[in-house]
Amino acid sequence: MIRTCKFCRIILGELLASIVLEDEFCVAFLDSRPLFQGHCLLVPRVHYETLMDLPDSLIRPLFSDAKLLCRAVEESMSAEGTFAAINNRVSQSVPHLHVHVVPRRRKDGLRGFFWPRSRYADEGQMREVAERIRAAVRMMNDER
Secondary structure (H helix, E strand, O other), X not given: OOOOOHHHHHHOOOOOOOEEEEOOOEEEEEOOOOOOOOOXXXXXXXXXXXXXXXXXXXXXXXXXXXXXXXXXXXXXXXXXXXXXXXXXXXXXXXXXXXXXXXXEOOOXXXXXOOOOOOOXXXXXXXXXXXXXXXXXXXXXXXXX
């Protein structure tokens, strides 16, 4: 726990939040600045800043809870679907790993992702980028 972390303080009960899910691994609560009503944040009980920091042993519990929360938000909010997202450092208003679960409806005003899309210059550039990522994956798998 980090005493200055807003989400750690919610987990400890020091800050009020509308808790919607709790188990031994995670806590979920309504976002205080929602995109739409029902927008929730799912956080691990232990402070990790990013998804890359999360131990492998907590991936299954986190994503099982995310799956449950997506179903619950969709059902309870009469949504047509949900948007689930994680920011790592950039756009992370609280530096504690959290999964956004947002109820969605067709024509709700959100356009795919929240930023402009771009294209690769050509197939060659796309192949080059793909190979760079594949090489990094191979190297990181070898380090495991």
